[in-house]
Amino acid sequence: MAKLSCRSLVGCCLGPPREGEAMDGVKLKVTSRYVIVKNDMFELTLSNPDGIVTGVRYNGVDNLMEILNKEDNRGYWDIVWNPPGQRTGIFDVIKGTEFRIIHHDENQAEVSFTRSWDPSLEGKAVPLIIDKRFIVLRASSGFYTYGIYEHKEGWPDFGIGETRVAFKLRKDKFHYMAMADNRQRIMPMPDDRLPPRGQQLAYPEAVLLVDPINPKLRGEVDDKYQYSCEDRCNSVHGWVSSDPPIGFWQITPSDEFRTGGPLKQNLTSHVGPTMLAMFLSAHYAGDDLSPKFTNGEYWKKVHGPVFMYLNSSQDGSDPSLLWEDAKVQVMMEKQNWPYDFALSEDFQKTEQRGCISGRLLVRDRYIIEDEDLYAASAYIGLALPGEAGSWQRECKDTNSGVKQMQMVAST
Structure with missing residues (x-):
């Protein structure tokens, strides 16, 4: 299999360091x-x-x-x-x-x-x-x-x-x-x-x-x-x-x-x-x-x-x-x-940012009547307060990030 260069490897135009040779830095x-x-x-x-x-x-x-x-x-x-x-x-x-x-x-x-x-x-x-x-x-x-x-x-x-x-x-x-x-x-x-x-x-x-x-x-x-x-x-x-x-x-x-x-x-x-x-x-x-x-x-x-x-x-x-x-x-x-x-x-x-943790559960009686389901395909996003859906149109400020929930952690 071919060897790939990455951030810690070599193979670039400036020439790889010889064995035992230290990298010069920036x-x-x-x-x-x-x-x-x-x-x-x-x-x-x-x-x-x-x-x-x-x-x-x-x-x-x-x-x-x-x-x-x-x-x-x-x-x-x-x-x-x-x-x-x-x-x-x-x-x-x-x-x-x-x-x-x-x-x-x-x-x-x-x-x-x-x-x-x-x-x-x-x-x-x-x-x-x-x-x-x-x-x-x-x-x-x-x-x-x-x-x-x-x-x-x-x-x-x-x-x-x-x-x-x-x-x-x-x-x-x-x-x-x-x-x-x-x-x-x-x-x-x-x-x-x-x-x-x-x-x-x-x-x-x-x-x-x-x-x-x-x-x-x-x-x-x-x-x-x-x-x-x-x-x-x-x-x-x-x-x-x-x-x-x-x-x-x-x-x-x-x-x-x-x-x-x-x-x-x-x-x-x-x-x-x-x-x-x-x-x-x-x-x-x-x-x-x-x-x-x-x-x-x-x-x-x-x-x-x-x-x-x-x-x-x-x-x-x-x-x-x-x-x-x-x-x-x-x-x-x-x-x-x-x-x-x-x-x-x-x-x-x-250190200047906050964090949020918890669980997002969905109750869908058409799937399971009396149990909550993990929202495994949902997205969690933090945005400024506003009308429903306004996070999609907010375009001036920085969003805190939108992530798909691969795993829902307990609080």
Whole structure:
């Protein structure tokens, strides 16, 4: 069976330590154009002060990001927003204007790229202070990112239609996509979506593959919405390269910062090859899940952290090996939530959080007349007080988490 690399193993582009050789830890280099963070497993390059992921070096490949794209179109945070009365959203790639080192030692580096707002930007930029953070840990095969959004009291009113992180990988390497055990396959190339290889159908996202590069895909319809997923099942998705065998995965360890509850559908990965971490969107729900900020109200929220996980194997013929390893990594990330290494004071640590325990029982006389049943397929969620069902529409504040009850513990 192929050996898989994970957070504690090696096999990456920087070269595995020799037997008996200690790992060097996390290194940080800052130049006028780039911020480079690396450990013994991979290297992350960010533009300075924009905070765009321009490069990821791993397992002998100099850059896993799409090198044919401009640097600001590889790995980025974005937001769709609108001023009051304007229904059409404004798409904005979030570029920082100030870079800071939050922390750096041999075990961890956390860096910040912040974009502020002032009245001269009214109507031109979303009225938010946005602080994008990136974290690299020692002996960790990947990096974390999270963002702190803040709207000051008295600032202009606005609404948010969507905010996310997008990663665009190399189309010459990443051809296999996986988002569930039963939803993974060889994907079309982005070129297949363009005329004359592709024919647009009823809306721009849906394209008939008329003459795809891979003839086996001829006659199929490609549409990024085909790969949407309910958030309760949306913990990991991503892409696999066969040469060399590399997986690039987006792992979301908690639902507490995503809006809409466990049944809310969101985009995942799609042809590009593109990989998304969705935090807030109106997809499949409409305006109810687009938060509005009126009367100059104050608002602050943390989105993430999410984890971009890299793994590799010695056998490129079976991409499911990397998928199975990514699922194991998901469990590790969930067990470590809430992360104690995210250093923003706005991200609440374990000691700042409460907990709830008990049993949820259901009496259904059509099944058993006089006995209570464990609610084994139910969901338990903590949210702000409100009308029945309002937790599905609440989209400004952080939920305390929604979890499916695998086991009901006694009080």
